[in-house]
Amino acid sequence: MKFIFxxxxxxxxxxxxxxxxxxxxxxxxxxxxxVFLFVFLLGMAKGLDNSxxxxxxxxxxNTMFLWGQQTSMPNxxxxxxxxxxxxxxxxxxxKSKVTAIEYITPRNVTGQWGTPPGQFVKGSxxxxxxxxxxxxxxxxxxKKKIFDGGRFINEEDIKYERKVCVIGEDIYKQFYxxxxxxxxxxxxxxxxxxxxxxxxxxxxxxxxxNDSIFLPFTTFQKIFNQGKDISWMVITAKAxxxxxxxxxxxxxxxKRMHNVHAExxxxxxxxNLGEEVAKVNGFLSGMRLITYIVGIATLIxxxxxxxxxxxxxxxxxxxEIGVRRALGATPAEVRGQIMLESIMLTFVAGLLGxxxxxxxxxxxxxAIGNNDDIPILNPTVDFFAATGALLAIVLLGTLIGLIxxxxxxxxxxxxxxxxx
Amino acid sequence: xxxxxxxHKSYQMGxxxxxxxxxxxxxxxxxxxxxxMGSSGSGKSTLLNILGMLDEADSGTYFLDNVPIEGLNxxxxxxxxxxxxxxxxxxxxxxxxxxxxENVALxxxxxxxxxxxxxxxxxxxxxxxxxxxxxxxxxxxLSGGQKQRVAIARALAADPKVLLxxxxxxxxxxxxxxxxxxxIQTINDEGKTILVVTHEPDIADMCKRIVHLKDGVIVExxxxxxxxxxxxxx
Numbered sequence: 001m002k003f004i005f006x007x008x009x010x011x012x013x014x015x016x017x018x019x020x021x022x023x024x025x026x027x028x029x030x031x032x033x034x035v036f037l038f039v040f041l042l043g044m045a046k047g048l049d050n051s052x053x054x055x056x057x058x059x060x061x062n063t064m065f066l067w068g069q070q071t072s073m074p075n076x077x078x079x080x081x082x083x084x085x086x087x088x089x090x091x092x093x094x095k096s097k098v099t100a101i102e103y104i105t106p107r108n109v110t111g112q113w114g115t116p117p118g119q120f121v122k123g124s125x126x127x128x129x130x131x132x133x134x135x136x137x138x139x140x141x142x143k144k145k146i147f148d149g150g151r152f153i154n155e156e157d158i159k160y161e162r163k164v165c166v167i168g169e170d171i172y173k174q175f176y177x178x179x180x181x182x183x184x185x186x187x188x189x190x191x192x193x194x195x196x197x198x199x200x201x202x203x204x205x206x207x208x209x210n211d212s213i214f215l216p217f218t219t220f221q222k223i224f225n226q227g228k229d230i231s232w233m234v235i236t237a238k239a240x241x242x243x244x245x246x247x248x249x250x251x252x253x254x255k256r257m258h259n260v261h262a263e264x265x266x267x268x269x270x271x272n273l274g275e276e277v278a279k280v281n282g283f284l285s286g287m288r289l290i291t292y293i294v295g296i297a298t299l300i301x302x303x304x305x306x307x308x309x310x311x312x313x314x315x316x317x318x319x320e321i322g323v324r325r326a327l328g329a330t331p332a333e334v335r336g337q338i339m340l341e342s343i344m345l346t347f348v349a350g351l352l353g354x355x356x357x358x359x360x361x362x363x364x365x366x367a368i369g370n371n372d373d374i375p376i377l378n379p380t381v382d383f384f385a386a387t388g389a390l391l392a393i394v395l396l397g398t399l400i401g402l403i404x405x406x407x408x409x410x411x412x413x414x415x416x417x418x419x420x
Numbered sequence: 421x422x423x424x425x426x427x428h429k430s431y432q433m434g435x436x437x438x439x440x441x442x443x444x445x446x447x448x449x450x451x452x453x454x455x456x457m458g459s460s461g462s463g464k465s466t467l468l469n470i471l472g473m474l475d476e477a478d479s480g481t482y483f484l485d486n487v488p489i490e491g492l493n494x495x496x497x498x499x500x501x502x503x504x505x506x507x508x509x510x511x512x513x514x515x516x517x518x519x520x521x522e523n524v525a526l527x528x529x530x531x532x533x534x535x536x537x538x539x540x541x542x543x544x545x546x547x548x549x550x551x552x553x554x555x556x557x558x559x560x561x562l563s564g565g566q567k568q569r570v571a572i573a574r575a576l577a578a579d580p581k582v583l584l585x586x587x588x589x590x591x592x593x594x595x596x597x598x599x600x601x602x603x604i605q606t607i608n609d610e611g612k613t614i615l616v617v618t619h620e621p622d623i624a625d626m627c628k629r630i631v632h633l634k635d636g637v638i639v640e641x642x643x644x645x646x647x648x649x650x651x652x653x654x
Contacts, residue, residue, distance in 0.1 A: 327578075328502020333530070
């Protein structure tokens with residue numbers, strides 16, 4: 001193996017490669033193209049993947065939303081069409097009975113689904129906005145970015161029913177001067193003074209938008225006279241539990257507690273994020289699989305082209321090989337040289353393809369920027385995938401190089417010299 | 421230097437067997453310059469190939485510098501060729517993408533000599549055949565005679581025991597042929613053992629001994645008065 005590291009070996013190979021410029025270029029193009037496609041496809045798939053993930057990343061993906069609707073079946077003397085109202089008692093019951101639940105957070109809102117929006121007043125300006133009553137845990141499920149200096153609602157706020165609020169960025173922009181610090185200032189919500197404790201930045205998803213007001217849950221309860229009623233609840237399953245199964249368990253339990261027929265599918269509405277994410281994930285893995293198949297097939301085609309060209313070249317070089325052997329080249333040396341040529345060509349070509357592919361991805365990334373219309377985000381190639389591909393193709397190059405190398409030594413020097 | 425006893429060789433041509441060498445007994449002492457003559461099909465090239473370990477005899481013994489040459493695998497044969505023999509071919513067989521210097525240095529490469537040493541030696545032998553200033557030229561830029569001189573330099577570079585020349589002047593006109601023979605004689609004068617296969621009587625006469633082959637046997641083996649090629653040069 002020592003000869004691999006000798007300058008002379010490489011000089012011999014360089015000589016042979018330089019001599020056969022056209023075949024070298026053609027061969028290199030084949031493999032470069034293969035690796036280029038592989039890198040490009042993989043990068044695009046990754047970009048698509050990233051894009052979808054970013055749509056969901058503000059939410060814990062094993063999360064579901066649950067709200068009350070109207071029954072569609074009569075049960076135990078109740079008529080159909082009965083309104084289901086979820087309460088804090090339901091939340092407590094679920095929390096204690098369903099072990100799969102990691103977080104369960106009740107939420108209240110006004111200004112959504114036909115309820116009147118809240119009145120927001122600051123100084124002489126006023127406006128109508130959605131108002132949420134929330135627990136701090138909601139931040140674990142649907143992450144919000146809070147501007148410097150501010151904070152989200154905390155347990156103390158809940159405990160003391162503090163009159164504090166977190167406002168959306170849009171509200172801040174509408175009601176505040178540039179550079180005005182909103183934190184600690186007072187605003188009026190539905191006629192009551194509230195202290196602003198934070199401003200949240202836009203999130204990509206959810207119906208909260210950038211123009212909502214968040215109050216502590218308990219404060220909301222008091223102001224809007226909610227009693228124990230809640231608008232809906234957000235449930236996150238433990239990481240190792242299936243959210244779809246959890247959803248079934250919860251609904252069955254709720255139906256029993258509210259005297260709803262076991263087969264009534266209308267009584268409780270839900271939206272299961274986990275299910276949606278699973279669909280997207282399925283699509284993405286399918287794409288990745290296709291990418292790998294196409295990419296690897298292209299790579300193999302490229303490497304076979306190298307083997308083919310080398311085989312032809314060996315035929316052309318029969319005489320040269322004969323001369324070398326007459327001068328004392330051992331079969332191992334001849335074989336080593338042909339194989340190193342193959343490996344070297346595939347490696348350089350692969351590296352070129354990798355560089356071009358990466359450059360193109362970089363170009364695409366720059367061109368797209370943060371354009372939300374194109375579902376490609378940060379298309380990159382996993383370093384290990386790229387290195388693995390490069391190694392695989394060098395390995396393939398070695399294997400395919402065996403064929404012409406064997407061919408080269410199978411011809412006896414005497415026959416090789418006789419060849420005209 | 422070379423001792424051959426009862427050498428036989430036949431080739432399989434389809435269903436027929438062609439008996440090319442039918443018992444050759446042949447000795448060459450160090451410093452000899454031997455011409456092997458014969459018409460085409462007489463077996464002279466086959467004999468040279470066996471001597472050059474490019475081909476193997478069916479039976480008989482072959483000693484080269486007291487080393488028995490038999491049952492060699494390709495690797496061993498390659499090492500022996502590299503160590504013992506220098507080849508000069510009718511069609512030069514220079515590697516066309518290597519310069520004259522690189523061609524001459526090639527056997528030294530297979531001897532695992534250091535680069536510096538290879539270049540020095542190659543230059544020395546190129547100088548010996550009068551082509552030092554052509555060192556960086558490709559074979560395509562050289563005339564036939566120059567090519568053959570490069571080939572001779574290459575054959576000498578590894579300092580072999582025996583130089584085997586297969587029709588070294590076969591592709592050259594007579595003037596260049598004599599130039600090449602002049603070089604061969606000079607090398608022989610320095611003590612190198614040389615075997616030349618040829619069918620040209622005037623070339624054979626420039627050797628010290630002529631061996632005639634006919635139908636696979638030696639029919640004549642005589643010492644001759646060497647004609648110096650230098651008188652024809654210039």
